[in-house]
Amino acid sequence: MKSKTLISWLPIFCLLVSIPFIVIINRVIVSATIDRTTxxxxxxxxxxxxxxxxxxxxxxxxxxxxxxxxxxxxLDRAVNVDFYRPEFRQAIDRLERQKTYLIYCHSGVRSSRSIHLMRAMGFKQVYNLEGGIRRWQQAGFVTTLSSLDNSH
Known part of the structure; x- marks a missing residue:
């Protein structure tokens, strides 16, 4: 009698034990998908x-x-389009969609949001510089100083 009770609880036990693994696998898959789309x-x-x-x-x-x-x-040859400007969306809309874009900000938040907007607008080749210019400089790459004349 006890063995029948244990056998009937075995599938439930297995399910309960496997739930944490299913959650972890799902998070890994979602993270990989997010990285691919951005x-x-x-x-x-x-x-x-x-x-x-x-x-x-x-x-x-x-x-x-x-x-x-x-x-x-x-970054050298960078074009400045201020994310906070009210005309930001219109400025992005005027860009050529067939070109490849490397987008960055200070830490990666504004550039990530910009990429999502650009994808929604039909841009295909858009790349987000992870960690922004801060991480670029920490990696030892140079930046260029200039006046405010290269903003759009």
Missing amino acids: DNITPQIAAQLIQQQSNKRSLVILDVRTPQEYANGH
């Missing part, structure tokens, strides 16, 4: 992308920080 790249991969595209006009480096942040240091 195309986050490290500063090292971003530097390689810039190097590979240096002679081509198909790569646009987009700095979505404020003009003041931009003036304090930015």
Whole structure:
């Protein structure tokens, strides 16, 4: 009698034991999907992308920080489009969709939001610099100082 009771509880026990593993696997799958859809790249991969595209006009480096942040240091050849400007969406809408975009901000939050907007607007090749310019500089890559004349 006791063995029949134990056998009847075995499937329930197995299910309860497996639930934490199912939750963990689901989180891993969701995280991988998010990374694929936002195309986050490290500063090292971003530097390689810039190097590979240096002679081509198909790569646009987009700095979505404020003009003041931009003036304090930015990636070479970056175009400044301030995420906080009311016209930000219209400025993005005027960009060429067939080009490749490397987008960054200070830490990655504004650039990630920009990428989601750009994807919704039909842009295909958009990359987010993980950790923004802060991580770029921590990795030892240089930035350029300039006036506020390169903002759009």
